[in-house]
Amino acid sequence: MLSLAPVAAxxxxxxxxxxxRLGGSVFLLCWTLEASPFGKPSIALTGGGRRLAAxxxxxxxxxxxxxxxxxxxxxxxxxIAATLSGHGPQGEVTAAFDPxxxxxxxxxxxxxxxxxxxARLVLxxxxxxxxxxxxxxxxxxxxxxxxxxxLLLLFPKxxxxxxxxxxxxxxxxxxxxxxxxxTGLQTVSRLDGAGLVRLDLPSRVGIADRTGxxxxxxxxxxxxxxxxGLLILQSERSLVVRSLPGRQAAxxxxxxxxxxxxSRDGLRNWVVEQLAGLSEQGRLLAVEMQRRxxxxxxxxxxxxxxxxxxxxLAVCNGAGLLIGGWLRDPDELLxxxxxxxxxxxxxxxxxxxxxxxxxxxxxxEGETRAATGFAAFASDYAAxxxxxxxxxxxxxxxxxxxxxxxxxxxxxxxxxxARALSAIPPQYLTAAMLEETLAPILAACQDxxxxxxxxxxxxRFGPIAARPKASVVIPLYRVYDFLRxxxxxxxxxxxxxxxxxxxxxxxSPEHEAEVAHLLGGLHLAYGLPMQLVAMGRNGGFSAACxxxxxxxxxxxxxxxxSDVIPAGNGWxxxxxxxxxxxxxxxAVGPKLLYDDGSLQHAGLFFKRDSKGIWLNHHYxxxxxxxxxxxxxxxxxxxxxxACIVMPRxxxxxxxGFDESYVIGDYEDSDLxxxxxxxxxxxxxxxxxxxxxxxxxxxxxxxxxxxxxASQHNAWLQTRRWDAQIEALxxxxxxxxxxxxxxxxxxxxxDLVPRFTFRxxxxx
Numbered sequence: 001m002l003s004l005a006p007v008a009a010x011x012x013x014x015x016x017x018x019x020x021r022l023g024g025s026v027f028l029l030c031w032t033l034e035a036s037p038f039g040k041p042s043i044a045l046t047g048g049g050r051r052l053a054a055x056x057x058x059x060x061x062x063x064x065x066x067x068x069x070x071x072x073x074x075x076x077x078x079x080i081a082a083t084l085s086g087h088g089p090q091g092e093v094t095a096a097f098d099p100x101x102x103x104x105x106x107x108x109x110x111x112x113x114x115x116x117x118x119a120r121l122v123l124x125x126x127x128x129x130x131x132x133x134x135x136x137x138x139x140x141x142x143x144x145x146x147x148x149x150x151l152l153l154l155f156p157k158x159x160x161x162x163x164x165x166x167x168x169x170x171x172x173x174x175x176x177x178x179x180x181x182x183t184g185l186q187t188v189s190r191l192d193g194a195g196l197v198r199l200d201l202p203s204r205v206g207i208a209d210r211t212g213x214x215x216x217x218x219x220x221x222x223x224x225x226x227x228x229g230l231l232i233l234q235s236e237r238s239l240v241v242r243s244l245p246g247r248q249a250a251x252x253x254x255x256x257x258x259x260x261x262x263s264r265d266g267l268r269n270w271v272v273e274q275l276a277g278l279s280e281q282g283r284l285l286a287v288e289m290q291r292r293x294x295x296x297x298x299x300x301x302x303x304x305x306x307x308x309x310x311x312x313l314a315v316c317n318g319a320g321l322l323i324g325g326w327l328r329d330p331d332e333l334l335x336x337x338x339x340x341x342x343x344x345x346x347x348x349x350x351x352x353x354x355x356x357x358x359x360x361x362x363x364x365e366g367e368t369r370a371a372t373g374f375a376a377f378a379s380d381y382a383a384x385x386x387x388x389x390x391x392x393x394x395x396x397x398x399x400x401x402x403x404x405x406x407x408x409x410x411x412x413x414x415x416x417x418a419r420a421l422s423a424i425p426p427q428y429l430t431a432a433m434l435e436e437t438l439a440p441i442l443a444a445c446q447d448x449x450x451x452x453x454x455x456x457x458x459x460r461f462g463p464i465a466a467r468p469k470a471s472v473v474i475p476l477y478r479v480y481d482f483l484r485x486x487x488x489x490x491x492x493x494x495x496x497x498x499x500x501x502x503x504x505x506x507x508s509p510e511h512e513a514e515v516a517h518l519l520g521g522l523h524l525a526y527g528l529p530m531q532l533v534a535m536g537r538n539g540g541f542s543a544a545c546x547x548x549x550x551x552x553x554x555x556x557x558x559x560x561x562s563d564v565i566p567a568g569n570g571w572x573x574x575x576x577x578x579x580x581x582x583x584x585x586x587a588v589g590p591k592l593l594y595d596d597g598s599l600q601h602a603g604l605f606f607k608r609d610s611k612g613i614w615l616n617h618h619y620x621x622x623x624x625x626x627x628x629x630x631x632x633x634x635x636x637x638x639x640x641x642a643c644i645v646m647p648r649x650x651x652x653x654x655x656g657f658d659e660s661y662v663i664g665d666y667e668d669s670d671l672x673x674x675x676x677x678x679x680x681x682x683x684x685x686x687x688x689x690x691x692x693x694x695x696x697x698x699x700x701x702x703x704x705x706x707x708x709a710s711q712h713n714a715w716l717q718t719r720r721w722d723a724q725i726e727a728l729x730x731x732x733x734x735x736x737x738x739x740x741x742x743x744x745x746x747x748x749x750d751l752v753p754r755f756t757f758r759x760x761x762x763x
Contacts, residue, residue, distance in 0.1 A: 024142065031084060178213070224247065336395040561643065597625045605619060650678070665714075
C-alpha cells in the first residue's frame with residue numbers, strides 16, 4: 001500500500017489516499033472522504049499527458065465517511081495525477097503518485113477495513129464481475145490469489161457444495177442454503193488456479209422457510225477428481241461462497257426424488273425441465289421419475305352448489321401446455337385460474353380459457369348436472385419439458401383456493417395428439433379455439449412425430465422392373481379387406497403388369513408380419529411384383545404417401561387409396577396421357593364411383609361453411625354415374641387424393657404431401673393448391689372410372705376423431721390458402737381463369753412429358 005498526501009492544493013483536502021496493486025499493471029486507488037452535502041464526487045486520472053481509462057465505485061464506511069475506489073491500468077506512464085472534483089467548496093484537489101513504487105500485492109484486509117456491509121458487497125461485485133473482463137484479470141495468477149484471500153475473509157470457512165443427486169450426461173443436481181435476501185441468482189462464477197470463470201448454470205431459488213432461509217438448486221458438471229476452488233453465487237443484494245469438493249459418491253436421482261421432490265411439485269417440475277434440456281436420455285428419465293413416484297390427484301367434486309372443479313387433461317410438448325377439465329361456479333365466484341410452474345410466478349389462465357357446456361353425472365342413476373368445460377393453452381410453460389402432473393389453482397373472490405392436479409399424463413406425441421383432439425367437443429369448436437388452443441400443440445405433435453419417426457423397412461416380392469414408366473403408391477392402415485380384389489385387378493391389366501411398379505406403404509407397422517404374409521401369398525397367386533414399405537411408426541396418410549414416393553422410380557406417380565378398385569384395364573395410361581407439358585397440366589384425377597355406381601368424385605371444389613372456413617366438396621356427389629355433366633372432361637380446382645396422377649418430378653419439386661395435416665384429410669387439396677401455385681392446371685378425366693369404397697380404412701382409426709381432426713385440417717387449409725382459394729373459386733365460377741383446354745397436340749415420345757419447374761411463390 002502507498003499513502004500519499006495531496007499536492008499543489010490551495011486548501012488542505014480532508015482526504016486519505018491509498019494505492020494497491022491488484023495484479024500485473026492494474027491498481028486500485030482508494031480515496032477516503034468526509035461526508036459532504038455538495039454532490040457526488042468523482043476522480044479523473046491522467047498520466048503521460050492523457051487521461052487514463054478507469055472504473056470507479058463509491059463505498060460507504062461504517063463511520064459515515066465515503067471511499068472512492070478507482071481501478072485502472074498503469075503502463076509505464078510514470079507519475080499519475082488523480083484529480084478529485086465535486087466534493088466541496090475547496091474545488092478540485094490533485095494528488096500525484098508513481099505506481100511503480102508499489103511492489104507488493106494488495107492486502108484484502110486493508111481494502112476491506114472500515115467498509116460497511118453493503119459496501120463490501122458492492123466491492124465484491126466489482127472485483128468479480130466488472131473489473132476482471134475490463135482489465136484482463138480473469139487469468140492473472142496474482143489477482144486470483146488476491147481474490148481468493150478477499151473472499152475467504154468474507155466467508156472464512158465456506159460450506160462445501162454437496163451434490164443432491166446424479167442426473168445424466170455427467171451433470172449433478174446440487175443444493176445450497178442461502179440467506180432470505182438472496183431472491184434471485186444473477187451470476188455464478190468458479191474461482192480456482194486456472195482462472196475466474198463465469199458459469200451459465202440452470203438454477204432455482206426457493207421461497208423463504210420459517211427461519212428466513214432459502215434453498216438454491218443448481219445443475220452443474222461433475223467436479224474433477226481432486227476438486228478445489230470456490231463457487232461464487234451472486235444476487236442483487238447478497239453474495240454466497242461455497243467450496244468445491246472433489247468427486248465423490250452422489251445419491252441417485254430416484255432416492256432424492258422419492259424424498260424431497262415427491263412433495264414439492266415446483267422443484268420437481270423444475271428438475272423435469274432441466275433433465276429434458278440435457279438430452280433425450282434426460283427427457284426419458286424425467287418421464288420415468290414422474291411415473292415412478294406420481295403425485296396425488298387433486299380435484300373438488302361436489303353435488304351441492306358450492307364451487308367445484310377438476311383438471312383431467314394437461315398434456316405438454318415443445319409448443320407448451322394444454323389443460324382441460326370442468327368447473328361449477330353457480331354464484332360466479334371465479335376470480336382467476338393459476339397454472340404453477342417450476343420457477344417464477346404462476347401463469348394467469350382465466351383470460352385464455354375456452355369454455356363450453358358439459359353435463360356431469362351426480363351419482364344418482366341417469367341424473368346429470370350442468371357444468372362448464374374448459375380448455376386453455378399456455379405457450380410459456382416448461383420449455384417443452386414433459387411435465388406430467390402440473391398444479392393448477394382456482395382462486396375464488398371469497399378467498400378460497402381450489403387446488404387441482406391431474407393424474408399422470410401421456411408423454412408420447414401420438415397420445416398427446418389424440419388427447420388434444422378430444423379436448424373440446426367438435427360441435428363447440430370455433431376457429432378461435434383451434435388457433436389459440438389446439439393448433440399449437442397439434443403442430444408440435446406433428447413435428448415431433450416426423451422428426452422421431454424411424455426409417456421404414458422394405459420387403460420385395462418378385463423381381464422389380466428396371467425402368468418402370470409409372471409408380472403406384474398405396475398407403476395401408478389396419479384394413480386389408482380390399483387387397484385381394486385390388487391386386488387381382490392390377491394383375492389382370494397387361495399395361496400395368498408390363499410398365500408399373502406397385503408400392504404398398506404400411507402405416508400400421510404392428511401388422512407388418514400379417515400384411516407381408518398376405519402380399520407374399522398374392523404375389524404367388526398372381527405373379528405381380530410388389531414392394532412393402534413398412535413405416536417405423538404410424539405417421540398418417542401424408543407421411544405414408546411421401547415415404548412410398550421416395551422409393552418410386554417411375555416417371556409418373558399415381559397415389560391411390562387401398563379401397564380404390566379399377567373398373568377396367570388401361571386406366572393408368574389413360575390418366576397419364578392427360579398430363580401435358582404444353583398445356584401445363586400437372587395433375588389428373590378419374591371419376592370415382594361408389595359400389596352402387598353412384599358418383600363419389602367428379603373433381604374437387606371449395607366452399608365456405610357458416611364459419612367462413614373453406615371445406616372440400618366433390619362435384620355431383622351421389623348422382624348416378626351416367627349423369628351428363630359428370631362425364632365431361634374439364635379443368636377443376638382440385639382432385640381427390642384417393643387417386644391422383646402426376647409427374648413424380650413435380651411431386652418431388654412441390655415437397656409432396658404436407659405432413660402438418662393431422663392423420664389424413666385436406667392434404668390432397670393442399671397438394672392441388674401447390675400444383676396450381678406452381679403454374680400448372682388440374683384435369684378431371686371421366687373416361688377413366690374406378691370404384692372407391694370411401695373411408696373404409698380411416699373410419700377404423702381411433703385417433704381420427706373425425707370432427708376435431710377434420711375441423712383442424714379445414715382451418716389449417718383456410719389459414720394458409722384463404723386468398724388463393726377465394727381467387728380460384730371466383731375464377732371457376734366466372735370461367736375467367738380456366739378457359740377450355742385446347743385440342744391435344746401430338747404427344748411426345750415419352751408417355752410422361754418432362755416439365756420445367758419454377759419454385760412456388762405465394763400469390
